[in-house]
Structures are given as C-alpha cells and as structure tokens.
Amino acid sequence: VNPDRLSLNQITVRPWSLEEVVKGCARHGIGSLAVWRDKLAEVGVTRGATMIRDAGLRVSSLCRGGMFTDPAVSAPTALDDNKRAVDEAAALGADVLVLVCGPLQDTDLPAARRRVADGVAALMPYAESAGVMVGIEPLHPMMISERSVVVSLRQANDLVETVGSANLGVVVDAYHVWWDPDLEREIHRATGRVLGYHVSDWLAETTDLLYCRGLMGDGLIDLPGLSAAVEKAGYRGPVEVEILSHELWRRDGDRVLDDVTDRFTRYV
C-alpha cells in the first residue's frame, strides 16, 4: 500500500486530544485522520471541523454510529443519536460514518440482529439526504456482548443487500475479520461497496478482548494479502491504522506514530 494512504485513527493515540492528534499528523506527515465522536465532542463539532480543515487533513471516517441493540433505549432515541452522527460526519466531510451495530444484552440474538437491521434501514434516508456514506463494520465475534452482534463480513454484506441504499457499504477491519474462512469470497462480494479499510495486528498472546491489538508486523495477520484483496474489490481510499492497546496508550504518542508510519510502510 502506498504510504500516502495512511490515515491515523485517533484511538491509536488515545491519550491525545483532537488538537494534539491534528498537530501530531502534521509532525509525522500523515494526511488523513479518523475521528472519534467523544474526542470531537470535547472541542465541539464546529471548532473540531475547522481545526481539521485548517490543517488540510482528510477525514477518512467518523467513529461511530450504531448501537441499536440496547433494550433500554427506544428505537427513536437510537435513531436520533445516529442522525447526530450523520450530521457530524457531514460537518467533517468524512468519507464514511462507521457503524458499530451494538452488543447483545440478553439471550435473544435474532431479535438483536433484527433491531440492527431495522435501525440501519431507518437511518439511511437521512444519510442519503445529507450525502453521507455509512459503513457497517463487522466486529470480531468475541466482542458480541461488548460491541456488536454483526460479527462477520458475510453478515454485513447481507445487511447491506437487505437494506439496499446507495449510501451504505461495509468497512473491513483486519483485526475483526482476518480469521474468517469466507473472507476472500466476502471481500470480493463487497466489490464497490468497501467504504473503509483498517489495519492493526492480532498478537499471538492476546490477553484482552478489546484492548490488546498489536502494531502491524507484530502478529499473525497476512496484511499484504488482505490489502491486495481489498484493493481488488475496488477500494482505493485511506487505510486507517486503528490500534486499541493499553500497552501502546502507555507510550509517548510521537514514538507510537514513528512506529505506525514505519510499520505501515513495511507490513501493510
């Protein structure tokens, strides 16, 4: 992958504020950024969008909409929050709004998956009017009770087909999908609808279900093979480095970005 396509997902340097991330990108020659809504909220959407635009940064994605499955939250309330996420993505000019669809909170998995399908279908007319692309990101099955009942690219592709909006596609995160025997087939099936591609690595000694991702090259994922498959499916946009890692977050942010740019060049 051409190093110019590197986008920094700001969770990789979680201790930094949005402003520190924007300045860090400049120092390290990184031209794209993925923004998290909680970090954006700290400075406010308008100020955050101005800051990013003034720095000349592209916003590869906004993370995240979704979370349709909480039985304590009504469908209209969940829809409202997702509309706000669409507005924020529009304000930032983000390539895509990422959907993390929501965890399972009881034993009725089919019902939770129906709530997700209904939630995405309800959101898309609004996203279409706003001209915002929306990407369903399947998450690793181990995160089903923490983050997402959408657990495979096949399932995400099925959802995209069922909902049938021109603004809807999928986001491929290496860490979440690399184990899947159907991966190559499903990436091919998503041709033209891949809206984002995220990289990190699966450490052989994974000790935490959420915050134990590795730098590219430190683990077991065949990233060059995956990058080739995603490119063949027509995706030519930014490639986000998104590493959720307690170990990385303890380190100095600039040293982390040194490693990120180096590893991206060598292992993605």
Next chain:
Amino acid sequence: VNPDRLSLNQITVRPWSLEEVVKGCARHGIGSLAVWRDKLAEVGVTRGATMIRDAGLRVSSLCRGGMFTDPAVSAPTALDDNKRAVDEAAALGADVLVLVCGPLQDTDLPAARRRVADGVAALMPYAESAGVMVGIEPLHPMMISERSVVVSLRQANDLVETVGSANLGVVVDAYHVWWDPDLEREIHRATGRVLGYHVSDWLAETTDLLYCRGLMGDGLIDLPGLSAAVEKAGYRGPVEVEILSHELWRRDGDRVLDDVTDRFTRYV
C-alpha cells in the same frame, strides 16, 4: 434435554483426578463422562478404562486429538500422536474422539488449514480400522492462535465433506459456535454427522479468552434453542457440560457438580 443425557466433561472439575471424577459422577447420579488425555495418562489407559467401566460410566468423548499445525512437529509425528489418541478412544469405548485442530503459528493461515485437512485425511483410515468415530470441533475464532484454525461449523462441515470418511463428523460446542449467523443452517447441514454436543455459557463480562466460561444460565447463549436444533439434526447422545473456568476451578468440586446438574435441568 432429558437430565439422563448429562455427561460431565472432566475439565469442569479440573482439580480432580480421574478417580475423583469417577466417584463424583456416582455421588451425583451422572451416567456419562468425557475424558481428557492428560488426566487419563496420570493413571494409565488400562487402569483408567477399567475404573470407568467398573463404575458403569459411558464415555461420551475423549479430548483430544488434532494439533496438526505446529511447524516444528512433522506430519508423521502428529499422525502418530493422533493414532495413539484413537487407540485410547477405542480402549475407553468412547463415543467419539474430539479433534482440536491446532493453532496458527505464523501468518500463513491457508497453509495451516491445509495441514489440518491433510492431517485429518491421513488419520481417518486408522480410525476406521479401529472403529472409532472422530469429531471435528470448531473453536471460537478468538482461540485461533491458541488452539484451532478451524473456527466455524461451516468450515468443519466443509472439512468433513472434503475428507469423506463414514467415521468423521462434527462436535457442536455451544460456547464456540453460538455467535455464528450461519449456525442454524450449518447444524441442519450436519444432520446425521453431529457426534457430540457440549454446553456452557458465554458470560457478558468475558475477561479471558480460554478460561472464562460460565455455568448454563449465567450468560447469553440460547441453549434451549441450540439444543432443539442439534436434536433436529439427529443427535440424541450425551450432552457434555464442559466449563473451562478459573473461577469454577477454585470452588469445591461437589458444589460445582450440584450446580451443574441443577443448571442442566433448568437451562439446557
């Protein structure tokens, strides 16, 4: 599920020796047992088999063969160990030898999966001669670098079809497969080839990738629904309670078995 079908997988009371487990089954009215090879080795195969037979226990499975993927172990050496596992299963009169196929140890996942397919194919003539049934158990994708590159029932079914032996089938463990959107379809596809069914529960707060399973009823798996699907696929044999849990292993074994029999009646 009829309580008579309860089989105790001995890992659920890991601190106990095989002899203690056999006596524990008698005390708690449990008629079937799943045996682990390391525990069997502690007493020796002949003595262990006699002990189990004298107690009138059925052996629902022997755990485990497989582990075909270690690049440091030659294919013939891996085959030899699997042949010994077949011999032990025959000596115990076990319903099935469970295969845990082996973890990924480098970035070449397709190659590791080919080693598994070759390993199973090489083993089956021996198992057929010995009259031993062999079950491929897909493990949760989060265990790919610890235990198994076979991560879904679909993949296990594909393997069974590819190898094509009358003695080969699949083992369905609720904990490993419950997240799978294709589960119902793949259980149906396995009709007549389901050789074992294991239960435990997925805790909402899972903190360990290997040893954090819950007692039935404490988590998010729809066990009655899964039990019905497995029964519809023709499986009428013992239902193993297999709970790998540091928390449970700290408790008194008899109290654990009280809970196991109670929960089995109410939640499976």
